[in-house]
Amino acid sequence: MLQMIVSGVALGAIYGLIALGIVMVFKATGILNFAHGEAAMLSAFVAYTLFKLGLPLWAVVPLTLLFGAALGMAIERFIIRRFIGKALLSSAICTLGLFLVFGDLAIWVWGKDTQELPSIFPAAPIDIGGVIVSGIDLGIVAVCATLAALLFAFFRFTRLGIAMQATMENPTAARLMGIPIKRIYALAWALSHVIAATAGLLIAPLTFVHFSMMQHALHFAFAAAVLGGIGSMPGALLGGVIIGVSSNLTGAYVSSAWKDAVPFIVMLVILILRPHGLLARAQIKKV
């Protein structure tokens, strides 16, 4: 039972990371990015290629994150910028278009075969107080916790982070205060894609590298983002953990056929009880 929970937390942490990226982009630019998972998939493929070229893993990781940042900025600059401030649905359908493009791009460049990418963490099981945890799971949780702490510090203590928060709250006021909001938009996309690349690197040893490796995780990530309240970044991580654990427990104790559906039932129940998600404040609407 505890083992299942720990591996559920590890899986959920990855969902949470993807959800975090989705939430960041949504808060900063008001766009629901359906291509976020595919960006993680592309990053995983880039990491795989770099690894195949003979680079050591410690060099592959930063290069992959750099690729993520470049990809995010490119998407924002060339496509998304036109959709900022437009209706939610048209930008969402646009990112769905990107989703299709990325999927085919991956098939075109890397083919339909499943590839392997080793984890940066040792797979050897570690015994913590009677609970056997695989090193990979532990590493995933550690990375997610570190990343969450770094992001917290970034938004709390750096000028850039505070400027970004200001832009998320009120773009017009932020611009009037002299914050270059276009650069903030680009930064939000770059940062969210760095997180996506991290998620891709973390999930690759579990799912293998494949053009459809993230589609499953993307549905869960959206559920996680909404569960936490789409405006809350800690909520996204919490949502991810809830989704991951409920999925794992269902798979272990109920039936493996239902492990994809039960997280959504959990999500629906929570949404019915708290229509704005777990951690987001309810917004009061002006007429």
Next chain:
Amino acid sequence: MTKVFDTYPWLGPVLFVLAFVLAPLVPGGYVLYIFTLVIIYTLASFGTNILTGYTNLISMAGAVFFGIGAYGSAILTTHFGVPLVLSMFIAASIATVVGLLLALPVLRLEEVFLAIATLGFVMISVEIAKSSGDMSGGENGMGAPGPTLFGWALDERAYHVFTAVVLAGALWVARNLARSRFGRGFLAIKGSETAARALGLNTTALKLVAFGVCAFYTGLSGALYAPLVRFIDPSLFSIMVSISFVSMVIVGGLGSILGSVLGAVFVIGAPQLLTYLGFDQFQRALYGVAMILALMFLPDGLASLFKRKRLPGADAAQSGGVR
């Protein structure tokens, strides 16, 4: 090009209808199959438009209703010997009831929350379809009998005409609905739900009606789909199906009859055309690029290419008057 359509605003729709009327004359069944498919998807597109274009409720549950329609009609005709037309009506009604039941708990959710909650319905329904019993064949899917009308088997051409007639009837009903107090109510909710409630409208009931109408149309679309393809499986309950319905409405144009049709033509036609032209390998990518370009340059949908033809109710709401 557009000038011609400006001078003769009826030209676009007439050419359109003509294409569908002439489609059965094209030799070889494939072209006709695509045209019939477009008609069937237009129904779903129109249902989605009532929910999203009129009432501004974003639902990803389209695949649930589509699947229920298809499975319902196939099961009723195969296992209970119900005549096809009646089975379609029953299946669409079941979809409506399910739609109303699903809508009840999620109605107070907004925008993204509603979209993802309804996406959850799809994820749950696909598992139900996979694990369901002998009647629906579980994961293997089931065969659906070909189209019949009052005991006579319909060939592809006759079925094309049949679907076109159903679509025409459905559009007529929808047009009248849009002009009724329901249609005006939907638009009021789109404008501002709080304001609509302040005016004394029962917004909960209106949103339920919108959901029900969407479910009925989408269910009917599914019921028409099953006899066309003659084989259905749980992949009907896939998120991609829901997404294709929503993209039809967005790419075509929100709140527009012509937009619903153009959206269906685009979403069904573009991938087929790309395959036909030999871009098999990059079909999905090119389709994605086409979608992005369409949204970039025609943010109000393909319908804005032609003279802006909004649904009758939409004009009334814009000018603030009610006929």
